Amino acid sequence: MKHLISYLSTRYRNLKIKYKLIVFISIIMVVCLAFIVVGFKYAFSSYDEQIYRKSSQVLIMSSNRIEDELKNIEEVTYKILTDNVIQNALIKTKDEVSKYEQYQIEREIWEKLTSYVGAEKYIQSIHLFDVNGTEYRAGGTPSSLLYKHKEEMITKAKAGDGSNVWVSLKDSKDSIFSTRQLKSSRNLSLEELGTLVIEIKLDEIVKELPREWEGQEGIIIISKGEDIFFTEKPFTHLDKLNFTVNTNQGYQFQKVYGRSFFVTHSKSPYANWTYWNVIPFGTMFAKVTAIKFVVIFLFLSLFLSAIYLVIQFSKRITNPIENLVSAMKYVQNGDFKVADTFKPSQVHDEVGILHRNFFVMIERINELIKENYEKQLLVKDTEFKALQSQINPHFLYNTLESINWLAKINKQQQISKMVESLGYLLRNAISLKDDVITVQEEIEMVEHYVTIQRFRFEERLDFHLSIHEDVKECVLPKLIVQPLVENAIHYALEMMIEPCMISVSAYKNGDLLHIFVEDNGIGMDEQQLESVRKGEIKTRGNGIGLRNIDSRIKFVFGNQYGLQIDSKINKGTKVLIVIPYQTRWDYA
Incomplete structure (x- = not known):
């Protein structure tokens, strides 16, 4: 966690100013959103509690209203049970009676049952079955499920x-049945007389219940255990809702096929029923949901407006700074003509003053560089010509030709080869014709120089060349490879008794030409190597030192080119020349 915080902190510090402002404003907005969300969550939870309380109260009132009506009907069943006319009539049916007497019994029972049907408006029909199975009925058309x-x-x-028994049938969604066994009260014999069944219009009772959400589509459901025996209206995917509860009262949010419902339940001990009130979530919380969307829309609008204003404000600050940074990159790459590409800011604030001062400074530096360049060019040209003029070429050439002629007359082939190689070196070294030659020509000078040294060191000098064909026509300043081979002989081969391997290789690397001069001599420690890199160690004799070669390359091509030196004790030394890959001379 600590590393993550450190990483994010570092990334933030390295961001551009405009992005820092955007991140900062975004964090503030997110924090505000978090407070809003927490506040809304608390408000909505309180609102949910209020809704639950109201729903529970209304549901309990509804269940009490239903049960009050059922208790009234239960009183009717008791009155029928104890009615003397019905009692006497049923007792008569146990004996053999004539058809007329049977008709009289049916008439008496029907009149009494009809009077009881009108006692309660929710009674659909009353059915009385005697011990013989004969039915006596009064009221409206009964449900076919009854039979x-x-x-x-x-x-x-x-x-x-x-006692009264309430019978609920799964197939009956509108009615419920009260059934009771009739027994004789004469002499307290409690002899069985028949069975009373009353069909009650439960849907009519529910229709007259008070509504929790006026004008909305909540429905009342009644279940016994997990079996639902009444629904106020058809409900799609009713079987997908969970009607299993472990508490007497409560509420829950359920989702069916992406649609949410607010479900309140209340258990009743009267008939061991559970009353449910199912209200679509969208119906209940339409206004709340609308408020949520409005708040989210306002917040997003505010957030986007804030980001837009921050970007516009930051541009006034960061654009001149970014312009200045781009100009600095041009200067870093050696291009001091930035005034042709970038225009100084005309704003008179701190950034504008910094902008204009920078361009004034760059113009002055460019002038100084031009003056210094011209002076250095004159000095280098003078030094190089002075070096070339140290030897009288005409005298040396004539002398070497005489020595070569005498060697051939006396059949001294080794002396002849040495003289020819020396003459080739001298002609190319002090020639004023070309300051730039090809890799092939520079390597030929190295080969002639090695030819001379082989006669001196014989088997101790193990020289190797590896020059790729695609670099032989590449151009480079004269005398930058041969002096490195000479240094390898002086500082590696001469310091060793056993043979010394010296190799020269060249190849193309992208847009660059890499030339390696390596030996397996005694090498240098870190302190000596650092001194050589800084040019603090001078060459022995009058040769061309490493610092001189590096300065010539940088002078011609730029500071990004030059020599790279690596060395380890008893491992040898490796010198890398890095110059641009080009097959013609473009430098002016």
Whole structure:
């Protein structure tokens, strides 16, 4: 975590000013958004609690209202149970009676049942089954399910042993049934007389319940255990909702196929039923959701507006600075003619003053460089010509030709080869014709120089050449490789008794020409190597030193080119020449 913070802090410090402002404003906006989200979450949780309380209260009121109506109907069943007319009529049915007497019994029971049907408006029909299975009915058209589950109801009534039993059927979504066993109260014999079944219009009771969300589409559902036996209206994907609860009261949010619902439940001990109120989330929280979207839209608008203003404000500050940085990069690459590409800022604030002062400074430096360049060019040309004029070429050439002629007359081939190589070296070294030659010509000078040295050191000099064909026509300043081979002989070969390997290789690397001069001599320690790199160690004799070669390369091509020296004790020394790859001389 600490490393991550350090990394992010470093990245932030290295950002451009305009990006720092954008990040800073973004962090402030995110913090504000976090506070808003926390505030909204707290407000919404409180709102959810209020909704739950209201929903629970209304649901309890609704369940109490339903149960009050059911209790009234239960009172009706008790009155029927204890009605003397019905009792006497049912007792008569146990004996053999004539058709007329049977008609009279049916008439008496129908009149009594009809009077009870009108006692409660939610009673759909009343059915009385005597011990012989004969049905006595009053009221409206009964549900076909009543006869389908008749035996089930009679069985449950017997299990109730005279008490009221509520029967809910899965197939019946609108009605519920009250069933009760009738027993004789005469002489307290409690003889079985039949079974009473009353169909109640449960949907009519629910329709008159108070609504929690007026004018909205919540529905009442009643279940017994996990079995749903009543739904106020058809509900798609009802089986996808979870109606399993472990508490007497509560609420939950459920999602079905991407649609959310607010579900409140309340258990009732009266009939061991659970009452549910299912309200679509979008219906309940339409206004809240709208507020959320409005707040998010306003926040995003504010955020984008703030970012836009920050960018516009930062541009007024950073554009001149970026312009100045670009100009500095041009200067860093050696181009001091930045005034032709970049225009000084005309603003009179601190950045504008810095801008104009920089361009004034660059113009002055450019003038000084031009003056110094002309002076250095004159000095180098003078030094080089002075070096060339140290020897009288005509006298040397005539003398060497005489020595070569005498050597051939006396059949001294070794002396002849040495004299020819020496003459080739002298002609090319002091020639004023060309200051620039090809790699092939420079390597020929090296080969002639090595030819001379082989006669001196014989087998101790192990020389190798590896020059790629594509670099032989590449041009370079004269006398930058041969002096390096000479240094390798002086500082490596002469210091060793055993043979010394000296190699020269050249190849193209991208847009650059790399020339290596390596030996396996005694090498240098770090202190000596640093001194050589700084030019603090002078060459022995009057040869051309490493510092002189490096200065010539930098003078011609630029400071990014030159020599690279590496050396280790008893491992040898490696010198790398890095110059531009070009096959014609472009320097002027």
